[in-house]
Amino acid sequence: ETGVTQSPTHLIKTRGQQVTLRCSSQSGHNTVSWYQQALGQGPQFIFQYYREEENGRGNFPPRFSGLQFPNYSSELNVNALELDDSALYLCASSWGGTPNYGYTFGSGTRLTVV
Amino acid sequence: DAKTTQPTSMDCAEGRAANLPCNHSTISGNEYVYWYRQIHSQGPQYIIHGLKNNETNEMASLIITEDRKSSTLILPHATLRDTAVYYCIVGSGNTPLVFGKGTRLSVIA
Numbered sequence: 001e002t003g004v005t006q007s008p009t010h011l012i013k014t015r016g017q018q019v020t021l022r023c024s025s026q027s028g029h030n031t032v033s034w035y036q037q038a039l040g041q042g043p044q045f046i047f048q049y050y051r052e053e054e055n056g057r058g059n060f061p062p063r064f065s066g067l068q069f070p071n072y073s074s075e076l077n078v079n080a081l082e083l084d085d086s087a088l089y090l091c092a093s094s095w096g097g098t099p100n101y102g103y104t105f106g107s108g109t110r111l112t113v114v
Numbered sequence: 115d116a117k118t119t120q121p122t123s124m125d126c127a128e129g130r131a132a133n134l135p136c137n138h139s140t141i142s143g144n145e146y147v148y149w150y151r152q153i154h155s156q157g158p159q160y161i162i163h164g165l166k167n168n169e170t171n172e173m174a175s176l177i178i179t180e181d182r183k184s185s186t187l188i189l190p191h192a193t194l195r196d197t198a199v200y201y202c203i204v205g206s207g208n209t210p211l212v213f214g215k216g217t218r219l220s221v222i223a
Contacts, residue, residue, distance in 0.1 A: 004157070033210055033211075035213075040215075041215065042116070042213030042215050042216055043158065043213045045211065045212065048210055056209070056210055058210070090157050090158070092157070092158075092211075102148070102160030103150075103160060103211060104160070105158045106157050107155070107156050107157050108156075108157050
């Protein structure tokens with residue numbers, strides 16, 4: 001079975017720009033969650049999508065938005081980038097919103113905002 | 115905020131058992147204990163989870179106290195590749211994972 005793949009692996013953007021990060025779920029998984037991990041910190045929950053609908057959101061402003069597609073792949077969009085948005089962005093997939101099988105994480109996209 | 119407390123860092127000699135403690139005194143009846151680890155420059159990796167009973171899989175064992183207020187993750191024979199940050203997470207089956215800062219385990223040759 002394939003794991004979770006994220007693209008791109010690294011990205012440099014300028015403050016004020018917009019960015020789109022992509023995630024392909026593990027085969028058989030229908031739930032995708034996005035996390036932001038600043039240097040030296042644990043991952044922080046951004047939001048979760050289940051069957052193409054957002055069904056949970058962390059403490060992030062509306063300029064962080066997402067999509068989930070019928071094939072369960074997902075995008076994270078960030079508008080009006082700020083320097084503090086520099087972080088590792090992690091995507092995780094799971095089955096059915098009940099992660100008893102455990103989330104499978106991708107290796108992340110390292111975003112640098114300059 | 116994370117509902118768990120873990121030591122910031124621990125060392126373990128290669129080949130010995132690594133015992134990583136976690137306190138979760140406010141855990142509620144329907145919440146599981148999950149353990150993940152994150153090796154440098156990778157995403158977190160699921161290790162094991164449990165509700166009440168002790169659990170064992172090919173990677174580790176999870177010992178949960180009878181009152182469920184604390185648990186210990188045991189790596190029976192630690193190797194250098196087990197050097198990572200280990201996260202103990204409490205949550206119910208349909209809520210997102212809430213990560214704390216975890217324990218940085220260094221396995222020493």
